[in-house]
Amino acid sequence: MLTLSHLSKSFGTMLAVDDVSFTVKPGEILGLIGQNGAGKTTTFRMILNFMAPDTGTILWKGHAITTADYDQIGYLPEERGLYPKMTVEQQILYFAQLRGRNRAEIKPKIDEWLERFQVKGQRTDKINALSKGNQQKVQLIATLIHQPELIILDEPFSGLDPVNAERLEEGILWLKEQGSAIIFSSHDMTNVARISDQIVMLRDGQVVLSGTIDEIRNQFGRTQLFLEAPLAPEILAKIDGVSRVTQHGKRFELTLADETVGKTVFDLATQKGYILEFSQQAPTLDEIFRMKVEEGRV
Amino acid sequence: MFKFKVIFKQVFLKNIKSPAYLIMILIPIVTLGITLSVSRLMNHSKEPVRIGVLASQPAEQTELQQLKDKTYQIDQQITTQAQATKALQKEQIDGYLLLSEEKGQTISRYYQRKDSPSFDASILENQLNQIHLVTLAQQAGVAPEQIQNLMTPTVIAPVTINYQNGHQEISRENTKEVSQIISIGITVLMFIFIVNYAGMIAQEIATEKGSRIMEIVLSSVSIEIQFFAKIVAILALLVTQIVTYILVGIIGFQILKQSLPLAELLPVIRRALVAPAMWYAGIFLIIGVLLYTVLAAMLGAAVSRMDQVQQAISPLILLGTLSYLGGFLLASQTDMPMLRVVSYVPLFSQIMLPVRLANGDVGTLGASMGLLIAMVTLIGLTYLALLVYRRNILVYSDKGIFKALFATYQQHKEWHQ
Structure with a gap:
């Protein structure tokens, strides 16, 4: 279980995250919504230890996240990044190895995941030979193939057409069934409403909405x-x-x-x-x- | 350790397969190949000229045919002027020397074609003069031992003296040639290595940062593991380049020793290999490249976009160029006090101190001190670079590299207040 308690972070005079608290349990999906600059990415970065909060705590399974926990994490950044000269297989294996997995463990799963996301291309194709949409799918596969316990997806639906967005939804729901705790941000409320168990909305770094979709809608x-x-x-x-x-x-x-x-x-x-x-x-x-x-x- | 190996392998393999790395390795080999080819052509033109020697007296003819020098080769078959003229016409010889008696005087004439290779006749002249002197001395009844003494040439042997802490040390052999080779070799190679490897690490880091791959990598491994794995991979590329040159050198020597006069170089190479300057240069090379690599990594982390890399590392390239120029100056001129002081300063010492050591301008004690200072600086700079790396690697700012570095300093100061 991931627990954020009274998290705050400022950059100079700007308060980017202000007293944010929420919990994500295993097998649960949390949709983090908010306008650009609301504090979503800063929150993700603090969870990932990229920056320390000014105040508040982040606990994963009851302890602060350390490098020892990195292998249980899957992270998809907002701006995608792959090595253009690597092949699809090399890219997926490299990121999986960085998550502490062996090549032998991941290699047999690649075809299954390529099929799951309907990637148009071979595992031997170079990344720069794929279309932008297919590159994005490869990035998603590299994020999820090691079946992480904690998944953080920053704008995973951006750039995907409705068919591929649906496939991603299916992929996320499958990982939820496997027991992963998932947080994702999105500007597309349809996706958020469809797969989130709970929603947190940030505005100027503060939580302005929190709860299940029904709870939030019924508040109004x-x-x-x-x-x-x-x-x-x-x-x-x-x-x-x-x-x-x-x-x-x-x-x-x-x-x-x-x-x-x-x-x-x-x-x-x-x-x-x-x-x-x-x-x-x-x-x-x-x-x-x-x-x-x-x-x-x- | 597993993740360290994964990143190390990725950086090493990616770069070793890149055309830029192959070109970097090949350029010095190709340059050396061109130099050897040119020298071979020049050596070819210095081949001994084929001459005939003729004298009016048979005894004199026999004596002349005994003459030897590397600048000419005497055709023993030619004994008459008719034979010599014919051979010259058929280009079987390049010229012939004719000694004749005219009015009691021995007259020497050297006949050659217009297109014959140029021949410096001064050596032959000296040899003829010696024969003439010996003949005159014998006629004057001078004892053979005295004639022997008379003919012994005076040879000037160069002796190199080093001044160490006010004491003079006389080298057992003339090492000037070796020193020159080591000095120029160190200066040029060190500069090439520094510029290339500093550029390579800065590019490597800025590419990952600019393409946001860095975020994925750093959510998987600690910053320290990633930083050191990259530095060690760059060091491994450097070692690979050096080993490649050693192997190419050994193989090239075996192949070319038949066609080139490389045997003359062997003693020089042997002396260079056992010279302390060579070993110190090797250690300085590693420390020097590491110093520049660590600084380049720090600067690479401070940029936000790929196109800022060259601007970021330009101060470093400037420092490298200054130490390169210093190395060249020291190779020829050792009595510049300012350069002597600068030669101990890290980022300059890796070129300048080995050059001074090779020239005998500084002893192994001085070089060891310089090496120690460079090592301590390397530890300090690595700590600083890691600090800047940690602070900047995921920060994207348009305020510029130096403002980003200053922000690190400010933040560090705040933490310690």
């Missing part, structure tokens, strides 16, 4: 309403408690100040009988993300 109440009824948008906008009305063809999307306003809208919409759609939901993660970013600007 069912304030999003989707409606298809024979009403004019002006009438909907005049309802007390409706803060925004957006029309998409015959369909309306309403933002409510309070979820109890939904009943007033329902009664008005069903005055003349049957309506095609009435769906009152909590805001999506994407919407919550935007709201929190907006809050920070105010």
Whole structure:
């Protein structure tokens, strides 16, 4: 289990990480979200011992992370880096050896992983002969092939098309099943919502959201309403408690100040009988993300 | 130790297979090959000229045919002027000497073709004069022992004197030639090694840093293991280069000894190999390259992008060039007090002290002191380089290399306050 307690780090006068705490258990996925410069990479760097926190502690299995723990870690940096003149096999074996694995142990697994991520290329191909997307997949394989217990992925989905992003999701979920504790950062809330067990959102280095997706969404109440009824948008906008009305063809999307306003809208919409759609939901993660970013600007 | 080996092997194999490393190894071999070829051509033009010798008296003719020197070779078959003229025309000889009596005087004439190789007749002249003197002395009834004394030439033997701590030491043999070879060899090779290996490590580190591979590597191994594995791999490349030259030297000597007058070089090489200057130069070479490599690693870690590497290591190359120039100056001029002091300063001493030792300008005690200072500096600089490496290796800043180095200093000061 990885535990971060009251972690802070500043660079000069800038507070990059401010009193951050969270826990990731084995077999659990934590999605770390936030705008660029929110403190995600700095947090990763402190976990990896690249820099020391000013205050707070990081514990892995109850002790501070040392070089002895490095072999249990898989790390994918935000900016990818491979040796262009190495072959796919040499590259994967080199990084695996740096994680303390023998060539003989990793070599038989390479084809299986290349297949898992559908890499277009042979293990004997040079890295610079592969397309950018395939290079990224090789980098992911090199990060995960030694089946680390703690996996840190900085923006793993960036640059991947939806098909490959789905394959990566499958790969991450497979490692979760194997018992790995996984932290990843992403700007794509769809991926985050789909695979994260819990989410932490950072803004200006501080935790502004924390919990499971349901917990976070429920904090905001069912304030999003989707409606298809024979009403004019002006009438909907005049309802007390409706803060925004957006029309998409015959369909309306309403933002409510309070979820109890939904009943007033329902009664008005069903005055003349049957309506095609009435769906009152909590805001999506994407919407919550935007709201929190907006809050920070105010 | 396993991860140290993994990084060592990767750095060593990657560089040894690179065209740049092969070119670096080949350039001195090719240069030496060209030099030997040119000298061979020059030696070819210095082959002894083929001459005929003719005298009016048969006894004199026989005496002339006994003459020997490496500058000419006498064709014993030619005994008449007709034979000589014919042989000269057919280019069987390059010229012939004709001694004739005219009015009681012996006149010597040397006939040659217009295109004959140039022949320095002064040696032959001296030999003829000696014969003439011996004849005159015999006619004057001088005793054979006195004639022998008269003919013994005066030879000036050069003696080299070294002044050590006010005492003079006379070398048992003339080592000037050996000293010159060692001095120039040390200066040139040391400069090539320093510039190439310093550039190689800085490039190696900056490439990994710039491509973010460094982050993956440093999440797998400690900074110390990675740093020292790279330095040791560079040292292994240096040793490989030296061993390659030794092997090429041995093989080349065996192949070329038939066609080139290399036997003359053997005593010089033997003397060079046992000379203390050679061994000190070897140790200074390792320490010197390590000093520059460690500093280059430190500078390589301070850059953010690959294109900043040359700018970062330029002060180091400047230092190397200055020590190179110092080495050349000391090879010819040893009485410059400032250079004598500078020769003990690390980063300069690796070239200048072995040159001074080879010239006999400094003794083994002085060289040992310089070596000790360089070793202590190497330990200190390694500590400093590791500090800067740790602070900068994952920091990407556009503020410049020297600001990054200054930031390290500031941070270090804060930690110790």
